[in-house]
Amino acid sequence: MREEEDYSYFEKREFKEILQRYVNAVSHKQSVYMDADELTDIAEYYMMNNKPAAAERAIRTALQLHPDSVDPQVFLARQAMFEGSLKKATRICNAIPDQSDREVTFLKAEIIMRKQDEEAAHQFLLKEAEKVTDDKDMFYYDCTGIFIDYAKWDTAELWATRLQKEFPGYRKIKPLMVDIYMGKEEYNKAIPLLVELIDDDAFNVALWNTLADAYAMSGDFYQAVESCEYVLAIDKENEKAIAMKASCLFRSEQFKEANDLYEKLLEKDPSNDAYHYMHGVCLFHTQRLEEAAEALDMANLTGNRMSPNQPFIYLYQAMTESQLKHFDKAMEAVAGMRQCTDDEHSVEAYLLAAQIMIESGQIEAAIEQMENALEHSVDHKVTLTRIGIIFMQTDLLEMAETVFHGMKELYPEDTANEAVAYLAYIYMKQDRDELFLKELKACPESCHPIMRHLFGEQYPGVLPSEYYLYAYKQIHGVFPKD
Numbered sequence: 132m133r134e135e136e137d138y139s140y141f142e143k144r145e146f147k148e149i150l151q152r153y154v155n156a157v158s159h160k161q162s163v164y165m166d167a168d169e170l171t172d173i174a175e176y177y178m179m180n181n182k183p184a185a186a187e188r189a190i191r192t193a194l195q196l197h198p199d200s201v202d203p204q205v206f207l208a209r210q211a212m213f214e215g216s217l218k219k220a221t222r223i224c225n226a227i228p229d230q231s232d233r234e235v236t237f238l239k240a241e242i243i244m245r246k247q248d249e250e251a252a253h254q255f256l257l258k259e260a261e262k263v264t265d266d267k268d269m270f271y272y273d274c275t276g277i278f279i280d281y282a283k284w285d286t287a288e289l290w291a292t293r294l295q296k297e298f299p300g301y302r303k304i305k306p307l308m309v310d311i312y313m314g315k316e317e318y319n320k321a322i323p324l325l326v327e328l329i330d331d332d333a334f335n336v337a338l339w340n341t342l343a344d345a346y347a348m349s350g351d352f353y354q355a356v357e358s359c360e361y362v363l364a365i366d367k368e369n370e371k372a373i374a375m376k377a378s379c380l381f382r383s384e385q386f387k388e389a390n391d392l393y394e395k396l397l398e399k400d401p402s403n404d405a406y407h408y409m410h411g412v413c414l415f416h417t418q419r420l421e422e423a424a425e426a427l428d429m430a431n432l433t434g435n436r437m438s439p440n441q442p443f444i445y446l447y448q449a450m451t452e453s454q455l456k457h458f459d460k461a462m463e464a465v466a467g468m469r470q471c472t473d474d475e476h477s478v479e480a481y482l483l484a485a486q487i488m489i490e491s492g493q494i495e496a497a498i499e500q501m502e503n504a505l506e507h508s509v510d511h512k513v514t515l516t517r518i519g520i521i522f523m524q525t526d527l528l529e530m531a532e533t534v535f536h537g538m539k540e541l542y543p544e545d546t547a548n549e550a551v552a553y554l555a556y557i558y559m560k561q562d563r564d565e566l567f568l569k570e571l572k573a574c575p576e577s578c579h580p581i582m583r584h585l586f587g588e589q590y591p592g593v594l595p596s597e598y599y600l601y602a603y604k605q606i607h608g609v610f611p612k613d
Contacts, residue, residue: 141176150176153189167193167200174206201232208238212245220245233270240277249283256290268298275307284314309341318349336362336369343375352379370399374406381409386416404434408444415451423451441471442479449483458491476507482517489525512542519553532557552578556585564606572599 140146149169156163163170170193177186193203204227211220224238236259243252256274263270271294278287291307298304305324312321325342332338343358356379362372377392390413396406411426427448434441445468452461462484469480481504488497501518508514515538522531535557538550555570574582579595590601603611 140172141179146172146176149173157188163192164196165192167197168202170196171202171206174203178210199228201227201229201234205234205238209241212241217242217245233273237273237277240274244277244281244283249278249281249286252277253286253289268294268301271297272301272303272307275311279307279310279314282314284311287311287314313341313345313348316348318345321345322349334365336365336372339365340369340371340375343372343379347375347379347382352383355379368399370396377409381413384416386413389413390417402433404430404438404444405440407433408440408447411444411451412447415447420451420455424448424455424457427451436471442468445471446479446483449487453487453490456491458487461487476503478504478508478514481507482514482521485518486521486525489521489527494527512538512545515541516549516553519550523553523557528557528561548575549578549581551575552581552585555582559586559589559602568599568603568606571602574598 149165150173153163153165153170153173155161170189174186174189174193177183177189190203190206193200194207197203204223208220208223211217211223220238220242224235224242227235229235236256240252240256243255256277260267260270260274271290275287275290275294278284278290287307288311291304291311294301294307295304305328309321309324309328312318312324322342322345325338325345329335329338329342339358339362343355343362346352346355346358356376359372359376359379362369363376366372373392373396377389377396380386380389380392390410393406393410393413397403397410400406407426407430411423411430414420414423414426427444430440430444431448434444438444445464449461449464449468452458452464465480465484465487468483469475469477472480474480481500485497485500485504488494488500501521504514504518505511515534519531519534519538522528522534532554535550535554539548539554542548542550551570552574555567555574558564558567558570574595576596582595582598586595586598590598593601600610603609
């Protein structure tokens with residue numbers, strides 16, 4: 132919120148006119164006569180748009196015209212920090228003639244922060260605050276912003292609270308608190324503040340997008356989609372809102388509707404590997420497997436090894452190719468997954484390979500992969516559960532039953548043992564009614580999300596706590612007496 136508000140200056144007519152004057156002078160090889168702060172703003176604009184050479188030219192011009200000006204030197208010091216050179220940043224900072232300038236104070240605090248000393252930066256700014264007589268509210272605001280920028284949410288909240296206490300009418304306090312609550316993942320606190328801000332500024336797209344984000348992160352996908360719809364009513368081509376709506380529809384398992392939006396996003400940005408990846412995943416879940424394979428291939432082509440999506444692209448490629456009976460291609464994707472994660476003994480890769488081998492009829496080789504997964508697993512219970520699920524998904528129900536029975540014996544004290552729910556599902560699939568009812572009745576409350584996933588289609592509109600009652604009636608014709 133704060134960052135978007137600060138960067139909104141670059142969209143204003145005032146800045147665009149300054150930028151145009153500068154661009155015209157440079158393109159016609161004319162001398163540039165502008166204030167230092169204007170040239171620094173231009174440099175920041177270029178950096179924000181990933182044009183470091185243009186940014187350096189603007190800042191060098193500022194220093195030539197105004198060698199003692201603070202803003203360009205602070206810019207250079209920050210660039211040195213971002214490049215990892217604290218010594219250079221400190222040297223530039225100490226050489227600035229006006230050490231009393233507020234920007235120098237904040238630069239010093241940032242250098243301290245970069246040395247991983249949050250408390251020292253906080254104490255330094257507290258001492259500096261005692262010297263401030265003018266615009267103290269802005270000083271507090273900027274102090275809060277520094278700790279927000281470094282994701283030091285608790286200290287940021289201390290400064291925001293100080294600002295709110297001493298200047299209760301300060302207009303930017305709510306956006307600050309939204310940033311802090313979002314950073315602390317306290318979405319229930321951010322949402323009401325966002326609603327208040329929207330009440331005062333109903334056409335503010337950034338506010339609606341942040342509200343959608345807060346709802347989505349709290350798991351309320353319906354409200355998140357509704358917030359996206361408000362954004363799209365204001366700006367129908369808003370990419371952030373379309374992407375958020377697509378993500379929420381996907382997480383709500385509305386794969387066809389989500390896919391329609393990812394196709395629209397790809398028209399806007401055809402080189403976006405994340406969009407190709409999600410497009411492929413949606414197609415996979417709607418069983419459009421040939422198209423899914425093509426989309427995931429495109430995700431691979433447009434992405435790179437360092438992309439956070441890359442392991443998941445390989446994961447879905449492997450599952451898609453396996454379902455298409457292209458087992459060699461599926462195993463190539465597993466190898467790619469191992470390579471991009473630099474983990475030769477990836478549990479995920481072992482289990483994925485096991486599933487592909489089962490689907491290709493190589494049961495013994497699959498079991499060997501599962502044994503490897505258990506050997507390198509840090510959480511045997513989770514890995515055993517996933518092995519059982521693989522057997523379930525590949526219709527090897529007797530082997531799945533053996534795994535989950537073994538889990539009940541291995542973890543007898545575990546009152547939240549998920550094995551009970553999976554055994555109930557296996558017995559249901561095998562038409563072993565009494566065993567099905569026994570395990571279903573024994574399912575603890577902690578298993579309700581899994582039960583909803585396993586039996587939701589069988590008992591639509593029924594609470595997981597009541598599945599046993601309806602299952603009993605379905606089998607025996609009456610509800611149980613107990």
